[in-house]
Amino acid sequence: MLNFTLRRVAVAICVAFTVAVFSFFLLHLSGDLATAIAGPESTAEQIEQIRVQFGLDQPLTTQFVAWLWKALHFDFGRSFYFQDQVTTLIGGRLGVTMALGGLALAFALAIAIPLGVIAAIKRDTWIDRVALTISVFGQAMPSFWFALTLILIFAVNLRWLPVSGSGTWKHFVMPVIALGTYAMPAIMRLTRNGMLDVLASDYIRTARAKGLRTGTVMFKHALRNAVIPVVGLAAVQLGFMLGGSIVIETIFSLHGLGHLAWEAISRNDYPVVQAVVLLLSVVYIFVTLVADLLNAALDPRMRSN
Secondary structure (H helix, E strand, C coil): CHHHHHHHHHHHHHHHHHHHHHHHHHHHCCCCHHHHHHCCCCCHHHHHHHHHHCCCCCCHHHHHHHHHHHHHCCCCCECCCCCCEHHHHHHHHHHHHHHHHHHHHHHHHHHHHHHHHHHHHCCCCHHHHHHHHHHHHHHHCCHHHHHHHHHHHHHHHCCCCCCCCCCCCHHHHHHHHHHHHHHHHHHHHHHHHHHHHHHCCHHHHHHHHCCCCHHHHHHHHHHHHHCHHHHHHHHHHHHHHHHCHHHHHHHCCCCCHHHHHHHHHHCCCHHHHHHHHHHHHHHHHHHHHHHHHHHHHHCHHHHHC
16 A cells, blocks of 8 residues: 555646646747747837846746745735735635535435446336436536526525625525536446446345345445445546636625636736646646545555556
């Protein structure tokens, strides 16, 4: 297990470094940052002053090494637009995004896993077909459209929930449902397929032949092995939801990292964009690393990979 952990940690570090390289160079190669910062009405002298002020006159490799060294010490510079430290801005927004992503994943798992188990037990019945229909509908439905539909029904017509903000738990109900619905179809299908494979295995037939209760067979023996791949998928979905929360946060005016990234992109606030991209990537890498270690703990066969 130790060797497996060390290998996975080494891979995670390499991936994080690669993400840092690409996020830095792609952003700097997208255009002249000094001109973008100065604005379209600035003079050549003002652009040159900004280029020297922010070190943009130095070679890209020198800029990258300096930026990465500061980033390792949690120093992402100062925001061009907000005129505040990037670390302070991210610290004030991180909690909203992590709460939204965590609650959305919990909602998706709470609905998708039982639905997948029931669909597998009731295979080829109307229950199974309804579950698959819900899965297809959820996969094809754009999250922004579903979010606007929730607003129209529960905020505008019924007036049960607030439209925007993050002051109370009610503000998170619609965003959590909208974001969690995105992850439900994949988790439900994987749970269903995993349960079907496990239920057809020899040890399940043996457990039934011994006269064990159906609940014991399903939840103690079958579900434990069926959800092993779901752990990895849940980690991937959490990463996708954290990265894709920009749409949901913008629609519901939740001031999290996604909304901060949208504000930074629209205002050419490059230090904030770089920091948010790097942070969300590192969180995604860390979550998938934890999922790999959990899968290895649940299934010792994975440790040899």
